[in-house]
Amino acid sequence: MNELNVVPDAASEKKAVLELAVRNHPGVMTHVCGLFARRAFNVEGILCMPVGDGAESRIWLLVHDDARLAQMTLQVEKLEDVLNVRRHGADHAVFERLEAFFH
Amino acid sequence: MEMTGAQLLVRLLEAQGVDTIAGIPGGAALPLYDALASAGTIRHVLARHEQGAGFIAQGMARASGKPGVCLASSGPGATNLVTAIADAKLDSIPLVCITGQVPLSMIGTDAFQEVDTYGLSIPVTKHNYLVRRAEDLPQVVSDAFRIAQSGRPGPVWVDIPKDVQTQRVAAPTVSACVPDQTPEVREEAVLGAAEMINRAERPVLYLGGGVIASGASHLATTLAEQAGLPTTMTLMALGAMPVDHPLSIGMLGMHGARYTNYVLQEADLLICVGARFDDRAIGKAAQFCPEAKIIHIDIDASEIDKIKTAHIGIQGDVTAVLERLLPHVQVQLRKKWLSRVNSLRSSHPLQMPGLDDPRSHYGLVSAVAACLDDEAIITTDVGQHQMWVAQAYPFRRPRQWLTSGGLGTMGFGLPAAIGAALAEPGRKVVCFSGDGSLQMNIQEMATAADEGVDVKIILMNNQSLGLVHQQQDMFYGKRIFAADYKRPTDFIRIAQGFGLDAVDLDRSAHPRASLAEALASKGPTLIHCSIDVNQKVFPMVPPGAANIEMIGG
Numbered sequence: 001m002n003e004l005n006v007v008p009d010a011a012s013e014k015k016a017v018l019e020l021a022v023r024n025h026p027g028v029m030t031h032v033c034g035l036f037a038r039r040a041f042n043v044e045g046i047l048c049m050p051v052g053d054g055a056e057s058r059i060w061l062l063v064h065d066d067a068r069l070a071q072m073t074l075q076v077e078k079l080e081d082v083l084n085v086r087r088h089g090a091d092h093a094v095f096e097r098l099e100a101f102f103h
Numbered sequence: 104m105e106m107t108g109a110q111l112l113v114r115l116l117e118a119q120g121v122d123t124i125a126g127i128p129g130g131a132a133l134p135l136y137d138a139l140a141s142a143g144t145i146r147h148v149l150a151r152h153e154q155g156a157g158f159i160a161q162g163m164a165r166a167s168g169k170p171g172v173c174l175a176s177s178g179p180g181a182t183n184l185v186t187a188i189a190d191a192k193l194d195s196i197p198l199v200c201i202t203g204q205v206p207l208s209m210i211g212t213d214a215f216q217e218v219d220t221y222g223l224s225i226p227v228t229k230h231n232y233l234v235r236r237a238e239d240l241p242q243v244v245s246d247a248f249r250i251a252q253s254g255r256p257g258p259v260w261v262d263i264p265k266d267v268q269t270q271r272v273a274a275p276t277v278s279a280c281v282p283d284q285t286p287e288v289r290e291e292a293v294l295g296a297a298e299m300i301n302r303a304e305r306p307v308l309y310l311g312g313g314v315i316a317s318g319a320s321h322l323a324t325t326l327a328e329q330a331g332l333p334t335t336m337t338l339m340a341l342g343a344m345p346v347d348h349p350l351s352i353g354m355l356g357m358h359g360a361r362y363t364n365y366v367l368q369e370a371d372l373l374i375c376v377g378a379r380f381d382d383r384a385i386g387k388a389a390q391f392c393p394e395a396k397i398i399h400i401d402i403d404a405s406e407i408d409k410i411k412t413a414h415i416g417i418q419g420d421v422t423a424v425l426e427r428l429l430p431h432v433q434v435q436l437r438k439k440w441l442s443r444v445n446s447l448r449s450s451h452p453l454q455m456p457g458l459d460d461p462r463s464h465y466g467l468v469s470a471v472a473a474c475l476d477d478e479a480i481i482t483t484d485v486g487q488h489q490m491w492v493a494q495a496y497p498f499r500r501p502r503q504w505l506t507s508g509g510l511g512t513m514g515f516g517l518p519a520a521i522g523a524a525l526a527e528p529g530r531k532v533v534c535f536s537g538d539g540s541l542q543m544n545i546q547e548m549a550t551a552a553d554e555g556v557d558v559k560i561i562l563m564n565n566q567s568l569g570l571v572h573q574q575q576d577m578f579y580g581k582r583i584f585a586a587d588y589k590r591p592t593d594f595i596r597i598a599q600g601f602g603l604d605a606v607d608l609d610r611s612a613h614p615r616a617s618l619a620e621a622l623a624s625k626g627p628t629l630i631h632c633s634i635d636v637n638q639k640v641f642p643m644v645p646p647g648a649a650n651i652e653m654i655g656g
Binding site for chain 1 (some may be wrong): 221222225226229233250357403404406408409626
């Protein structure tokens with residue numbers, strides 16, 4: 001099979017951070033997480049909070065930056081409740097600052 | 104004026120132009136059914152199994168291009184729909200599926216006939232809704248129809264709790280939805296594609312179901328004629344170009360003709376229009392069209408570069424892109440390449456043994472075609488018969504051919520044929536089926552009889568799951584296991600029991616005449632013919648192999 005199916009060493013793996021603007025209602029998280037899960041694409045970290053008046057939420061995802069990420073991003077963009085997707089490097093502060101809560 | 108959520112839903116469906124829906128009632132959907140009965144404006148077709156209702160809705164959608172609608176109750180009603188909805192997702196068929204749900208206050212309590220319909224439907228739909236307030240219905244229904252038809256079409260599921268159906272709301276003004284605008288086509292990509300086509304020496308046009316969905320068959324044929332492009336079609340695109348068009352090289356892939364796959368092997372440019380490089384079409388991806396650059400036109404951006412990297416990818420509606428592309432494509436006769444294609448065609452044509460015998464597999468397909476004109480609609484189930492029909496039937500127009508491509512669902516054919524007949528009552532609808540497939544939704548014979556639809560079932564009976572039998576014979580050391588049925592089933596009596604006419608070609612002294620007579624009559628009929636279980640679909644690319652590694656044919 002091709003190299004994409006080989007599970008890489010998580011620690012050495014390059015990562016990326018995705019920032020999603022989504023409509024805020026029950027079910028959005030399932031749509032997003034299910035999309036990754038059924039493609040066997042691991043999500044390392046996830047954060048979600050409502051923004052503004054609560055009509056929208058922002059979801060932050062920490063994911064592996066492998067060859068499938070471009071396809072995953074396109075699939076996420078197709079979700080009806082996802083308004084836009086921005087990609088950041090793994091050094092984005094959002095997960096780094098959070099690390100204090102996990103030690 | 105006040106009305107209930109259920110009454111509002113009926114008004115909203117009317118506003119979307121829905122005149123027929125297929126479904127089965129049940130406790131959690133009863134307010135909806137009561138509202139349908141009171142309004143009397145929408146024809147309800149009572150299926151015998153919710154999967155049948157889903158495929159009837161699909162048949163309506165595939166034949167007409169407009170969203171089909173199906174309706175069911177909660178719990179098992181919803182789970183029974185899942186297969187038909189998943190099938191619509193994989194073949195990009197516009198569908199709106201409406202289910203009743205237990206009352207809001209009981210959701211999550213394991214109430215009677217409660218299932219997590221919202222959760223179940225996520226992976227098999229384009230989008231889904233759980234409606235929490237009757238006042239949300241106008242927006243939800245409008246969005247559901249808009250999403251089902253816009254961009255790449257697909258199924259949308261709307262789950263409505265029983266108390267939302269009975270909740271009283273003020274009647275709003277309702278109107279039909281407007282589909283989303285199609286994406287802007289990038290001019291430089293179009294110009295680049297035209298230049299590649301103009302410069303290519305051995306180009307091939309590769310059409311997929313997107314051409315049918317976009318209503319672009321004539322534009323695709325014009326492109327082929329203008330640029331001198333040999334044209335192959337996927338299973339989903341059959342009919343996009345008439346199969347007897349001089350530029351048609353037929354269906355590609357696992358059961359395509361040898362010459363078709365050989366032509367693709369030699370191509371230096373592949374123009375993929377509304378297709379998605381499915382594994383049954385392209386075989387081993389790395390070895391497909393090894394010498395070809397690729398132009399990929401698709402309305403779904405996530406299809407471009409998904410399986411094969413495109414040298415030029417153009418996101419857009421196929422019609423819009425081809426309209427922009429055509430003025431830049433030079434007229435070419437391409438004598439050298441087309442003569443090479445014709446030479447491959449004559450040295451490696453599709454072999455169809457027994458074509459003259461109406462009681463053999465290819466012969467029966469051909470005999471049926473001889474009785475019909477291009478106005479007829481052909482549906483199939485899934486298996487050997489499906490591939491024989493795809494190979495041998497002369498498809499000449501879009502939406503003439505309705506088949507389960509992506510999901511490959513046995514049981515599709517009969518209910519889809521009923522739906523097609525409901526949507527296009529002026530057309531004769533013929534469902535080719537096998538004994539394995541037919542038994543997966545055989546109860547819909549009763550629905551066909553109820554509705555009196557002009558549906559003819561051609562049952563190719565080999566008392567076996569033929570394609571499983573074939574693969575065990577070819578690839579599993581001839582160990583035929585769980586493929587052959589132990590005893591023959593009397594399908595004639597079953598059909599008659601459901602109220603269909605039935606003709607057995609096995610017992611006919613003049614099978615051609617019996618067939619013609621049965622096809623010419625009005626109303627649902629079963630036409631039975633035994634087929635040798637050892638007949639195979641050839642050529643065959645072994646699963647996982649490259650397309651040029653064909654066996655047989």
